[in-house]
Each structure stands twice: as structure tokens, then as C-alpha cells.
Amino acid sequence: MSSSSSSSSQASSANSGLLYRGVSLAGAEFGEGSLPGTYNTHYVYPNQGEVDYFLGKKMNVARLPFRWERLQPNLNTAFDSTELGRLDTFVVAATAKGMNVVLDPHNYARWYGNLVGSSGLPNSAFADFWSRLAARYKSNPRVIFALMNEPHDMSTETWLSAANAAIAAIRAAGASNLILVPGNAWTGAHSWSQNWYGTANASVMLGVVDSGNNYAYEVHQYLDGDSSGTSASCNSTTIGSERLANFTSWLKTNNRKGFLGEFAGGNNATCQAAIGNMLSHLESNKDVWIGWTWWAAGPWWGSYMFTLEPSGSTDAPQMSWLAPYLP
Template identity: 55%
Template sequence: MRAHIGATRPSSFLSTLALCAALTLGACGGGSSGDGPAPSAPDASVSAVTETAELTTPGLRWRGVNLSGAEYNSTSLPGRYGYQYFYPSNSAVDYFQSKGMNLIRLPFLWERVQPTLYGALDQTELQRLVTFVNSTTAKGMTVLIDPHNYGRYRQQVIGSSGVPHTAFGDFWSRLANTFKGNPKVLFGLMNEPYGMTTENWVGAANEAIRRIRATGATNTIAVPGNAWSGAYSWTANFYGTPNAQAMLQIADSGNNLVFEVHQYLDTDSSGTTTHCVSATIGAQRLQVFTDWLRANGKRGLLGEFAAANTETCRLALNGMLAYMQTHSDVWMGWSYWLAGAWASNDPFSLQPVNGVDRPQMQVLQPYLN
């Protein structure tokens, strides 16, 4: 969970090589028809085989950032484009690519893309999404498209009578038909589901996966867990059946999944304060999920994490990055939260100010070279 400027989300130093080495050594511790134009893969040399191989080859394949804007003002629907929400610019993508990043996680709102359940996708909004995705993947970047809805549609939980699993599957069928020709697009099923049974979320996710594969799409699917998909709470039961148990029932006929978790460094892992518990907390909170991945032959993606500009937070951030690098047999990559033209005042932001890199970017940089 992470609150940020301009959005309505729920309470969802430069590192040295010596420190990296110490951390690494453990010293710290049936589809419907699609809507709109289906984008073609801009880079013909990139194939679905290549993308699938990334799931079986050790190493962090994706390293990037969440570019905010299209998910802003979720209580103002559809909202006024350019004033209440926006899609990121090409220059923003270029900046992060120049730093060595190869992944953009793109949050947007389900209701803006599909104003009515089971209805056609809104052509104007879809075109904004398609334009961003095509221009970004044409640069060689990967885009993880992220319905940033917390397991809800117009405030109703997926799996309720108002938003049945089939509605979620219908939405993803339409998105999959739009993007299945572009293997540089990752399908992030949903941002941080919460306030439901884990079994309900598994049913919703399986319906979406089934409908995606029914379109013929072979794209990698990123599947979150329940309870805001916290890495630290993967085996906990305070929210019901632990993700560690229920998520083993996720089924994909295409065998091309990653499990997406989020992890922040403050006391309750919400990312709502700039306090970091300790210099080692980042690596520590990834441990239980890492063990689960390895024990069950799964792959993971850290879809959100961040740190404020304090010494403790910078050290914790470095430790988290070093930990994933060390355990890259099961970790596929990460995307930092956040950046974007309206995020300059956020204490966690990577958005440069007057062309100057943020201190957090200095921590990330050794892991991008």
C-alpha cells in the first residue's frame, strides 16, 4: 500500500560496492471479441519465445519504475484528461531508459477503459493506453499494464454480485485481444486486491487468466496475492487463508506467470510514512516470499517498493536490491514506486527535479548498470 500525491489510493546514499557485497553474502541478516486496434509488436526480433525464456533463465530481467498519472483521481470518473489524470510522456520514458531501466509499470483505472461492465472499451481511453504502450515498447522497453483498482470496480469488490468474476474475465479478454500481438507487454491482473477472501481472489484471477489464454495471448501474466499482496505477509493468516496456500491454486494453461508482491519499509509495510524500520528491513521482509517461490518452483516480481531519502532508508533500499540480485533464480525483477510529472513532491519519488537525479536513483543505479 502506498499513498501518493494526486491519487486516491487506500493506505495501499549512494550505495557502495562493499555494502552490496556484505548484503549479498548475508551479513545483514472463452474470450469475447476485442475492442479497438490491436497493436503490432514494434520490434520484430522480439518473440514470445524470448519472453518465455526470461521466465526460465536466472537473472533479474526487468528493472524499472511505476509511472503514475493515469490512475489519479479514482473518485472522479471518468475525470478530465490532462487536469485530473494523464498518461506519461515519452520524455519520462526516455529518462528512465537512459538510466538503464527496461520496465515501466503503468497504473490506470479499469472504469476509464471500460465504463460499463461487459461493455466495449472506451475508444478514446483505449487509444491513450495503446499509444503509450506502443511508443514505449518500440524503444525496447517492457510495459506492465496495471489496472490500479485494489480488486474493485466502482467501489464494488470483484466477486460480489455487482462485479462477478465473469466481468473481470471479460475485461481482461478485451485487453488481451488488444495487446496479444506485443510480447513486450506484461499483463498485471490487478493492483493490490484486499478486503475479500483469498479464495475469492484466486477464483477471480483464474477466470481472468483463462479468458486471457482463450484469446491466444501468450504474454507473461503478473498475479498478485490478497491483502495488498504484501511480501512480508505471504504466509500470514490475518486476512484469511494465507496467500502461500491459496495461490498454489492459480492455474495457467500457458505456463507463463510471475507472482507480483509489493513491499514497503515502514512499521506496518504500508509505505504511508517516510520511516524505515532498520537498515536491513528490506531484505528481511522479502525472505518469506522468496522461500515460498523457491520451494514451489515459482517466479516473483516486486511490483512496488520505495524509500525516503534518509540514511537508514537508503541502506534498507540497497539491501533489498542486493537481496533480489542474489536470489535472481526466483526473482524476475522489480519496479520502484514512483515517478511521474505530478509526483515531484512525493518523498519517495524518482522524478528528477530540474534535471537533477533524486538520491534514491543513486541507490538504484549500480543495479541498472
């Protein structure tokens, strides 16, 4: 379907649906310049009122960004009990209500500035982190493990090795949960087959090894001029499907699955049409796409141009754009 399709036909397509449709609930990853930082000063966890609100909007997944350094202040050691308690409180309450939760270490393949796969952060430490997290949540099928937010400025081969180490650790811990695997270069869908950042994700990331065979590739895609998500503008009404097309084709050719972990648009008519065009593309290709999470909502966004956080009893404008694609 194109962005000009009627809302009724869009809703009909959506209702036959993708598995996961929801939002990133940000806040626990805030204050990256203050690590570990002070809770409720530098960062905050989303609350259950937000979970209830988005469940009421028929969303069924919340992506939860957090910082690895806060959960595990020292490599290869037990998690900080206070921070784990915050994470647990959110996950347990949200999943008990039927919300799926994507655990998202929002670290860009780094820990206190050390790059994963380097001497300061060997793959074994990344595997240890995921082994502990997997052991904690392996009995909860509503928990989804997103390996890492937006790896970048590294070789794609180095990232693949780290990802495979983490996946192996998750499975060795006895967890069968869905795993979301990003690519290099901020895991942009539009650049999946490009090589300006090194060997293309389209080549290297075919090397993902999962003994549980329960994973999907997480990509992010914004619709402004440079795909950075730093502008409220969108290039055109059809830019959504255009920027996803190559990655969708790659998924089909290689019999893989995809998840759109971040996307958004500013409050204007072009972006509204572009978001509809993008989500219609996902629905039309649900043989390879399993879901999406909008960027973002959360208690501290204020007037952020993409926030889905309601203002009192008033929905954010973009919430109505997503409604036709919710069951």
C-alpha cells in the first residue's frame, strides 16, 4: 500500500498484523555524561502509568533503553543490586500486564568508552554481561534481548564476533528468548548494503550464529536528510518505504527477519504521510518484518519533537498516526 491508501484499508492491513508494535520508553539511558550518575537526577526509569497508557492504545511492546555501566559497574561481576532492582521492577510489572519488554543496553558497543572487542572490553566481558542478563530473564518469554544499541565506528567483522559471543552466552544460560541483532554503522536500514563504514552489514551479518534460531535483525531508520533523526523534517511522503526497500529485499533473499527498533517523524503533514508509508511497507512485508518501536516516549522528554508521551489527557499528535497500525 502507498501513503495515499485510505485509513480503513491501512487499518485492515494492520489488524492482520505484525507481532510487535510499540514504543521505546526512554529515561534509564539518560545522563550518559554522568556515569553511573544519580537516580532521579541524571536518569530515571519509565513508570507503569506509561505502560498502562500504551497498552490502552493497543501497543504490545516497550523497548527499554538503559546503560550497561549502571547495571554492571565492574566487568565480569554481579550486577549492582539497586540498579537491577529498578530494572526488575519495570520488567516484572510490565510483562505481568501482557507487555513485551525489549532490553536495550544503550551503549553503542562501548562500556566506559572502551570498544567491545578491544583489550579494554573483550568479547568475553560482553558475553558475561549477557549471560547474567539472560539467566535473570530466561523464564519470562515476554522479555526480548536486544544485544546493543547502534554499534558504530568499528569494523563490522569485530561487531559480528562480539554479537556471536553474546548470543552463544545467552543460549548457554538456557534462554530461548527472541534476540535482536543490530548491524554496524548505527544499524541504519538505508546503509545496510553500503560499505563506507567497512564491510557491508549485508555481507558480514549473514554470519550470525544462533543455536536457538530465534533472532531478528534490528535496524533503525529516520526520515530526515541524513537519516540521523535530528530534524523534525522528512524528505518526502514516500521516503519511509524507499529507505527500507533494500533491507526488506535483503531479508527476503536471505530468509531472515527484521525489526524496526527506532523511527520517528516531526509533527507535520509530510512526516505524517511518510510514517504511514513506512508502516504500510512493514505490514505489506510481514513475511520478513516482525515489528517496530517508535522513538520515543518517557517521563523526561518534555517538548521533544518526537515524543509520544501524552500531555495530561491529550495524546501527542503522532499517536494518531500510529493508531491505524495497531490492532
